Amino acid sequence: MKSLKLVTLIVLGAIWLEGYAQSQENITLPLGGNAYSSLHQDSERTLSNRGIVNWSNPNEYFTAYFRVSKPGTISVSMGDKPLVEGKATVEFSIHNQPKKIDFDQSQAFEGKIGEWTVKDTGYVAIIIKGLSKSGAKFPSITSLIIGGSAIEGKTAYVKNNDGNFFHWGRRGPSVHLNYLQPENVNAEWYYNEVTVPKGEDILGSYFMANGFGEGYFGMQVNSPTERHILFSVWSPFNTDDPKSIPDSHKIKMLKKGENVHTGEFGNEGSGGQSYLNYMWKAGNTYKFLLHGIPGTDSTTTYTAYFFAPETNKWQLIASFTRPKTKTYLKRFHSFLENFSPVQGDLSRKVLFNNQWICDDKGVWTELKSARFTTDNTGMKGYRMDYQGGIDKGTFYLKNGGFFNDYTPPRKILNRTTAGKQPEIDFNKLP
Structure with missing residues (x-):
């Protein structure tokens, strides 16, 4: 009797293990971290951490993404039970091969959507369109179950919302250039040129030119009618709440340029912030100049200048003093987020080009090499649409959009353009 029970347990265990192995070949794709609405800025009410919700507009559709490392078959099923009002027909398509699924509130849905074949590695897009509905809304969809031989290799997608990664994952990976600099240089000045190609000035972009050990300086696309030249310096007091910074650790503004807004910032460290509303243009090249000099009282003063070809002059953005700090400029970098x-x-x-630093004796040094890196979203393998390299001799960074060719992190890049030393009379700067 004991042997029969043992055999039964072994058989049941084998069945469970087989089922577990099969389930391991499937992935759950949460739409809250991997899907996008065709309406983009107007999609907040229909795409949440719970996936597709409150979907009533037949002109709105959704696209979910994941990346495969081998070709093969892909099967798609519904994850959690969809919330259905009345009857509805929804189309799911991959590579322009649609499959129509009928939903009926009065009938159970078995969950299976369909199977496709992908012939190459890279990102797979599942497009979800609402064709018809009898109720007020299309079905709410939380997740999809992806199976098939194509996902047996490494698969890239945002797995869960731990660490708020639905937010970070949907933003996409940030990418950086960490410029290699000579040792033992007291760098007072840091110069960079930035060009955003036409059509690449996407809403929500930060093209950061002059990053340094204690802050950053670059340009943003904030809305269809607003763009910022942003300069920020972090407080030495480690907090995300600027109101908690003691007076002895606060960033102090010394001066600011015409029409420049200044204040405090938080949520990613805290400190002093300044920005100029300026409608910079894609295709034009803008120049960024940063001055950093240690004082005699354990403070360092940082001053940012911006040169626009439309005005043909250097403009002061702001000058801040950082306490508890005595340093020249260091850790030169640029990023795209x-x-x-x-x-x-x-x-x-x-595009970033013609990087130079100038020391305390007035000697200029060109920076022609940089190490490419990505952020935690990329390093965790949640997103792999990150890239950095050389474009016609110039450094470039690229991210977002689920393109397939990625750059290995920590790769050293060497700019081949012949740099031109900046011709700037520091004494005439505003």
Whole structure:
């Protein structure tokens, strides 16, 4: 009798293990972290952490993404039971091969959507369209179950919302250039040129030119009618709440340029912030100049200048003093990020060229090499649409849009353009 029970347990265990192995070949694709609405900025009410909700507009559709590392078959099923009002027909398509699924509130839905074949590696897009409905809304969809031979290799997607990664994942990976600099240089000045190609000035983009150890300086696309030249310096007091910074650790503004707004910022460290509303243009090249000099009282003063070809002059953005700090400029870097989660399915690109630093003796040094890196979203393998390289001799960064060719993190890039030393009379700067 005991042997029969043992055999039964072994058989049941084998069946469970087989089922577990099969389930391991499937992935659950949460739409809250991997899908986008065709309406982008107007999609907040229909795409949440719970997936597709409150979907009533037949002109709105959704696209969910995941990346496969081998070709093969892909099967798609519904994850959680969809919430259905009356009857509805929804179309799911991959590679322009649609499958229509009928939903009926009065009948159970078995969950299966269909099977496709992908012939190459890279990102797969599942397009979800509402064709008809008898009720007020199309079905609410939380997640999809993806199976098939194509996902047996490494699959990239946002797995869950731990660490608020539905937010970070939908923003997409940030990408950076960390410029290699000579040792033992007291760098007082840091110069960079930035060009956003036409069509790449996507809403929610931050094209950061002059990053340094204690802050950053660059240009943003904030809305269809507003763009910022942004300069920020972090407080040495580690907090995300600027109101909690003691007076002894606060960033102090010394001066600011005409029409420049200044204040405090939080949520990613805290400190002093300044920005100029300026409608910079894609295709034009803008110049960024940063001055950093240590004082005699354990403070360092940082001053940012911006040169627009439309005005043909250097403009002061702001000058801040940082306490508890005595340093020249260091850790030179640039980055590209998308700060709008609803825009993470759109690609953007920026060119950085002619980087120079000038020391305390007035000697200029060109920076021609940089290490490419990505952020935690990329390093965790949640998103792999990150890229950096050389475009016609110039550094470039690219992210978002679910393109397939990615750059290995920590790759060293070497700019081949012949740099031109900046001709700037520091004494005539505003």
